Amino acid sequence: METSTVAAPPLAVETIGLTKRYPLTWKRKVLVALDGLNLQVKQGEVFGLLGPNGSGKSTTLKLLLGLIVATEGEARVFGLPPESLEARRRVGFLPENPYFYAFLNGDETLRFYGKLCGVTGDKLDKRIEELIDLVGLQNGRERPLRSYSKGMLQRIGLAQALIHDPDLLFLDEPTAGVDPLGSAQIRDLILKLKKMGKTVVFSSHLLEQVQEVADRVAIFSLGKKVLEGSLESLLTENQSTQVLIPAEMNPEQQERLRKFIGQTGVNESEIRFTRPHLSLEQLYLRTVQAQPDFVSKDSPRP
């Protein structure tokens, strides 16, 4: 064991026994929205919070942003208390079903949130251009948010979350209510952020999407974390191996391969040959994107 003199970089997120109870005054009961959560997210990870509605995902994110106060337990963001300005300078947030000021247009919205974060002048102008490009909202720059579709709101939400170039992103149901194409774009964006070294913590109840981007996931139920681990370890079936051959094989070829593998000591009769399937999502995306007159995003139709 090496005892390093250099302190390890602080965890992006750490919670110890984090609990949130809401008193239900009219019933003289309390509602436990989050129950003793212990969680650690390393810097650079993409972490997925899974669980049915009401399981405490949004509560967790709000606690990590200092928007609500924990009943018990502790939360740290980069080793700092979540409600401190230093912590929030390094954090970006996309709320669930985001809603912004309906009377501002896309540009004004980004300008407003940018200035609040202390981004100004040329730097802000440049950043707005970049983000509009990144989320593909060219057609929303001059339109008031009142007229935005759900997908556009989600995208302007992502852009405002990124305006101050934060190191850590909290995305609450980033793909809820977005069409498959839009949600694939959001997924690609999360992967892009990961490549840039950002930490992303997001919640979702759509499992396929989580599977494609998350390094690790935690599954919540009724305010409790019931399972946690890397997708790799949670999803691998250790009892089998898959070989992908990018060609069609006739029965004779299959037989020869079966024999060949049999020589390694594997029971020949347990080897199965199947054709891999596309997921419906992959099929959908391929089809839609292959259209010659395909126009990306919510551009107005002629």
Added chain:
Amino acid sequence: MISSLHRILIIARNTLTEAVRQKVLNVLLIFGLVLICSSVTVSQLATPDIDAAGLFSEQIKFVKDFGCGAIGLFGFFIALLSTALLIPQELDKRTIYTILAKPVRRAEFLLGKFVGVVLLLALSVALMSLAFAATLYWQESVGLAAVEANYAQMDLKHTPTAQSMHDHDAAQIIKQVRDPQLVEAVLLIFAKIVMTAAIGLLISTFATSWIFTIITTFMIYLIGHGESLARTFWLSHGAETTIWQSGLIGLIALLIPDMNSFTIVDEILAGNRVPWHDVLNLLCYANVYVIVLLAVSVVIFDYREI
């Protein structure tokens, strides 16, 4: 410190933008402007037919009362509506999350919102005062034209008496219209409106419905007017006040601003001299009161579950 102030101003500006782009407030303001301008016509209908000089003096008094009354009333409505909706709207639509997730303190958010409302009120009062000034000027020219017409009809128009009567009437009208004390009146009205807004803000930091905020603010406003009367009444029966009664009076005086002192606006409108010193005193009182209310609001809002 600087960046804190900066954030407050950014939020204030956004609040003002929101208000300006909102239909209700615009309609209210336009209604107020039209009403103020219409007072010239109304003044001619409302005043009885008496001798010329008295007539104009009455009409000008009417326009002044009407104008200041309208500024106060519409300012009051705008203040009440905009503050009562200020926080509930943010909570309902959860836009508050998007702001407080940024490096912004809750106090900065609340103060920014309030400054935005004060800017809105300043803008509204300024616009209405412009309309008021224009209306007064209009009334003045109507008056002077009538004096001229009157003089032209006179048989003895070139006698020194007629000449001096004419000059006197004209000077009287101009003096009454261009009364610098009107600036004091508008400032006092503005201070009163801002106080109302601060009361509304304080209540909305803990209220769960904006209707509650409006009703409570309105009640406090009314009590604020009756308060000093009650106090005088009680104290005049000095011997009978128990320690509880004086305690209660003290508590009410502390909690509820004394709105009645702003009735010196009526003195100004009646043409009586009100020294700047008194006006400044009252403005200072309003200022201190608003600051105290804001401090309490910030503390309550910090504890509020959003």
